[in-house]
Amino acid sequence: MISIKLKLWQSIQEWVINLFRGVTKNATPSTPLDYNDLAFTLAAASEISKTLPLVLTRFQEQLNDVLVEQQRPQLFVLFSQPSSSESFLHHSQDLSPSATFIQSIHRKFTVGRAPTADVIDIGTDSNSLKIIPKRLFEHDNQIVWLLFAFHADLPNPKLLSWHSASIENTLSKGLQAWHQREDQINQAIEAERAMYAAELHDSLAQVLGYLRMKSVKLDKLCDAPEYQALQPISKDLANYTQCAYHQTRELITSSRLSMQSDNLSHGVINSIKEFEHQSAIVFDLDNRLPLNMLTPQQSMQMLYIIRESLSNIVRHSHATFARVVLLLKNSQRLEIQIEDNGIGIDPDAARTDSFGLQIMKERAERIGAELTINPGSDGGTRICLNLTIGDDV
Template sequence: MLNIKLKSWIDGQSWFGETVRAVTKKKELPSVDFNDLAFKLATAENISETLPGVLKSLQWLINDLFPPAQHAELIILFSNPSTSETFMHHGLDKAPAAKLMQSLHHLFTVGKAPDASEMMVVDDLTIAPSRLFEHDNLTVWSLFLFHGAAPSAKQLKWKTASIETTLYKGLQAWYHNESKLKKALESERAMYAAELHDSLAQVLGYLRLKSLKLDKLCQQAEFSSLKPITEDLASYTQCAYHQTRELITSSRLTMQSDNLSQGVINSIKEFEHQSAIVFELDNRLPLNMLSPQQSMQMLYIVRESLSNIVRHSHATHARVVLLLKTSSLLQIHIEDNGTGINPEAARSDSFGLQIMKERADRIGATLMINNRPEGGTRVDLSLNLEANE
C-alpha cells in the first residue's frame, strides 16, 4: 500500500510577500519617489544641472539593487551624430575616466550606434545600453556600467524597469518642452529681425546713400571745408548700416544656443555663398561643454572673423579649426591667405575688432589677431573651461 503525503502549497501573494521579505531582510531599499524625479526632469530649466541630481538619487537605489561585486553605475548619454557631439551626465562621486568617455563618444556618436539589446565590453567594463528615445538627430541612451560580473539581460531589465521608465518619461517631456520653447524663440527673433529690416535698416540704407552723395559733392573746392565732416558722416553711416545688417543676420541664426559646431557649419555655408573663397573646416570637438552664453559669444566672434575675410582679405582660401587642446582648453583658429591686417591703419569708425575683443572678455576667453608669416591673417580664440565653471 502506497503512503502518499500531500504537500501544502501557499498562494502566490503569500509567496511574493515572503520572497520580498527575504530579499530585503538584511537591508531596506531606499525610498525613491519615481514620479517626483520624472517631474523634476520634465520641468528642468537647465537639464545639465537637474539631471545629475536625479541620477545621484537613482544611483543610491542602483547600489542596493546590485551586489558590490557587480559595482553598477548609470550614465545618460546624449548623442548627435550630425554635429559629432556627445553629452554625458552621471550622479557619481567621481567622474568616469576620460578614456572611457572618449571611447563612448566614438562608439555611440562617431561610429554606427550599437544594438540597444546587446551588452558590450568597453575599456574592461561591461556596458548594457538602452535607447530611451530618439528625435531628429538626437538620441538619448541610458548606459549601465558594470565593473564586475554583469547580470543577465533578463535580470537587468527586471531590476531597472522603473528607473528607465522614470528617465524616459522625464527626459521625453523635457525635450518636448525645450522644442516648443525653441520654436517660440525662433519665431520671436524672426519677427524682430523683420521689424528691424523694415524700419531701421531701411532708414540707414537711405542715409548711407545720401551721405555718400553729399561726401562726393563736397569734393568741390567751394565745399572743401566740409569735406572732413561729410567723410566722417558717410563712414559712420556705412558702418551703422553694416552692423544693423549683421544684427539681422545673427538674429536669424538657425542653431541651438548650445551647439557651437552646427552654428559654425551654418556660418561657413552662408559666407561661402557670398564669395569665391574656399572655406575649410576642421572640427575636432568631441564634446561640447559650453554654456549657451559662451557658445553664442564665440559664434559671433567666428562670424565677424569670416565676415572680415570675405570683405577685406582678398583671400582665396580660409581655414577654421575647432578643437579641445586639452581636457579643459577649447581653441578656435581661423586663418586665410589674404593680404593680412595692419592694426595701425584701422579706420576710426571700424568697431569690428573692438567688439570681438569685448565679446571674448565677457566669457573670459583670450583673443589674438596676428599676421601669418606666409601671408594672411590668423585669429586665435581660446577658452579655459575650468576657469569659467
C-alpha cells in the first residue's frame, strides 16, 4: 500500500516537472537533487563562503531547468546582522551582483527594520528588481534570509512555493546545523584557551614572580664592593627574569584576549571598559573602522598593543584623559592613535616598561605595522600604529 502511494506521488511530481519543462527552452533532463546530501554538505562546511555558493549553484540550475526564462529568479542567501550593521550576501557562482544591488540589500534588510512585505522593490543602476524574501531563521543576532530576485514579472506564488519549499527547508536545516557546529567549535577552543591561561597563571607565572623578586634582591646584594665582579651576571639575571615574567603575563593576556572578542572594535570596547574601572581617567573611543577588515591575527596583535598602551596610561601617565582613535587614513592604510594628557614617557626612567614597549614593537613588526611613540600635541604621549591593509601575515 505504502509503495503504491509513493509511486503515485513520484509520478505526479515528475509529471508537473515535465509539464514545466515542456514550456522552457532547451529543457534538458538533469539528475534530481539530493536535498539531504546538500543539507549535510552545508552542515559540515569548513568554509561556508565557499560551500554555500556551490549549493546555491545547484539550486539555481534546478530552478533554471523547471521555470521559463521570464520567471527565473536569482537566488541569494543573506546573513544579516543588524546589531553590528553587517551583511554577507551569498550567491551562486554564475552570478555577480552589482555593488549598488548589494548596498540596497544591506540598507533594506540590515540598516532598516527587517522587511515584512511579501515583495520588495530594489532599484539598481540599470534596472529594477523585485525581491521575494523568505526569513529562514535567526541565530545569535544574525538573521538568515533566502532571497528570490526577479528581473521581470513575478511567477504565480503557488508555483514559486512549489519549487522553493525544498530549497528553503534544505538551506534552513543545513545552515542551522552549520551554526550550531561553529558554536561548538568556538566553545571548545575557548575552553581550551581558558584552561591553558589558568594553568600558566597558576604555575609558571607564580614561579617566575618569585624568581623575579629573588633575582632583584641578589642584584642589589651584588652592589657591595666585594661582589662587584658578579654584578654583570646578577644584573643580566634580574633583567632576563623580569623579561620572562613579563612575557608570561603577556601570554596569559593574549589567550584571554583571543577569547574575549573576534573583532578589534569589540576587543577595544571591552578593554576600555575594563581599564575604566581601574582608574578615574576619562577614556574616549573614536572608532571609524568598518567591521571585520582585519585578519584575526592582525586584530589580536593590534588589541594587545592597545591594551599595553592603556595599561601604561593607567599605571604611569598621571593622565586624566585618554583617547583611542581607530581610522582608515585612506583605502590602504589603517591608523590607530592612543593619546593621553599625562606626564609623557621619560625614556631614561621607564626601565620596567621597556619590556612592554619592546614587546609592543615586536608585535607590530609581526603584522607588518609601524609603531611610533611621540610626545602628544598637548603634552602626554601619543602612540601611533600604522598598518597597510592587505598585507597578510
